[in-house]
Amino acid sequence: MNRTASIKDVANHASVAVGTVSNVLNYPDRVSQRTKERVLKAIDELGFVRNDAARQLRAGHSRTVGLIVLDVGNPFFTSVVRAAEDAASVHGSAVLLGDSGHDAGREANYIDLFQEQRVQGLLISPVGDVTERLDLLRERGVPTVLVDRLADESRFSSVSVDDDAGGYLAARHLLDTGRRRLAFVGGPTSIRQVSDRLQGAQRAVKEEPDATLEVLTSEGMTVLAGRSVGNMLVERGPEHLPDGIFCANDLLALGVMQSLTMTHTFRIPEDVALIGYDDIDFAVSAVVPLSSIRQPTEALGRTAIELLTEEVESQNATHRAVVFTPELVVRQSTGKA
């Protein structure tokens, strides 16, 4: 048994026509119970597996959806992927996953590959500005939904999270626990997420006349960058320390926490409250469990598939941009002073 069995082999083995085998597979109701059983038995005996290439060729479209993310290692995307897979499987389609790794070349490779595969549509968290490329896709009839990026609704559908609202939420929480001398840690500000979160924080601070917000620009969004900001704060001495710190992501916050707790001059949350962003797994297991802002990743993935399905089914070119609001997760690091 060298070659894998074809539908014709099954038909012969069950003494029926190929069309009947196809019907058993795709429209079981059209086939009588008796022949159905006979065909299924033959399928089983020959170990027949449908050749998706042939099916797709005839059908004109595939049952797969392409998903290109910036980094599969990033828990944010991992969760989005998982949700998208689950949502797609409900529709009977599967997700082909591509990891661009923030590299435009890899991204382009995946776009090409998925186009050759004739995916039903594409979900993409784009590297930089690829709108021209995506315009081309749209023209060629490949529906596309942007993920984690707000799109011009006249051209694409998109799902994204409101970073301004997240920033507001974080700062408002610090204010609500009685802090007034706030600091924002993040950088570089050229990153849209950073500037949006800062903007939201500023909006919250303006609501309290006696509150101030200091901006501490970090060099990147890593633990080490957070630690150097933290060290700088420690050197300032207690009297000049903010009493509430909002970090643009959890890694930064963990770094700041390391600096502050290592010296044992300051206590979290008694002297300084600390809140991060993303709610990574490590947040809960930090030395002082870290309050954070959680992004609704499951909803992102699920909705992305839904929007795509809408576009596939209705040919009209109306797009929707769905924006989600993140959620505050309170832990010990922002407990009462």
Added chain:
Amino acid sequence: MNRTASIKDVANHASVAVGTVSNVLNYPDRVSQRTKERVLKAIDELGFVRNDAARQLRAGHSRTVGLIVLDVGNPFFTSVVRAAEDAASVHGSAVLLGDSGHDAGREANYIDLFQEQRVQGLLISPVGDVTERLDLLRERGVPTVLVDRLADESRFSSVSVDDDAGGYLAARHLLDTGRRRLAFVGGPTSIRQVSDRLQGAQRAVKEEPDATLEVLTSEGMTVLAGRSVGNMLVERGPEHLPDGIFCANDLLALGVMQSLTMTHTFRIPEDVALIGYDDIDFAVSAVVPLSSIRQPTEALGRTAIELLTEEVESQNATHRAVVFTPELVVRQSTGKA
């Protein structure tokens, strides 16, 4: 322009035969410069994209390889995936990625999907025992390479990492820095990786007559599990503390580190040396940068693709089990006492 252009459209537009267009795509040398230009121009003007389903149907096999991992969020697998993708692209194939999430059902879905897609072969980091299923695949002519699992060479090729050697490496390093009262933290011991690493550590300790190894079983492999082991050690008091701790992964080690440094009764590495396993990103940015054992993930991914390619090209059923040796990464946490 509703339907995407086919090779026939291109042929008409360029006034050549379809065979010629195919040759331009697949055997450019067989085509004269003049016609090649004409055809390429037509391809460009029509926005032609090859239909992979048709190609595959005729060719009998695809240019894709299936890769099913236990958890794309795990940095170990992320790195393997990345390396496999790069290695595959050298061979002109692409990787279809599936995430089983340790779920046998999802795994089965992906196996079915990939089989319908007629992937060239399958790389899989299996959930539990799926050897019967994989045997079926093999019978049907889908070459399979096991990833991160040692396989019976009579049945499959595999790539894996020698956890015993890794455990030896870690314990030997602690011994080499003068520690003698060692402790191993990990659990549950039913996990093969845990028991293998412990075994390697025991082997190293036996080499030093005056050295001892205490086994501290943890409840899981998380930061919190590590912290509770750490707290237990702190309560013992300084005189009963080990002077070198080997944790079965970095998360455990970070938890232990949190406990020991929080109390400030013990210093790392002066009082206790600490080494983890996996060399996750967080290891380098821990409060005390953590020594660890790094697994050669790039080599795993690359070699997996190579073994698969071997199986695809040579029909003979000889398999190879390649075992890699991990690597010691020394950082501050195991500095001299």
Added chain:
DNA sequence: GCGGATATTTGAATCGTTTCATTGGTACGA
């Protein structure tokens, strides 16, 4: 300008499905 060798191009056959118009059977009421 010719014969032969080589380089290009042609187009029909083929892969394994799905689709659908057609055929063959069966049941039922008149």
Added chain:
DNA sequence: TCGTACCAATGAAACGATTCAAATATCCGC
């Protein structure tokens, strides 16, 4: 017994590429 529905099953056409034997063009030396 006939006619009418209805239900199952049939099998040829179609999808869009690749392949390959055959046809044609080009080149070379004499």
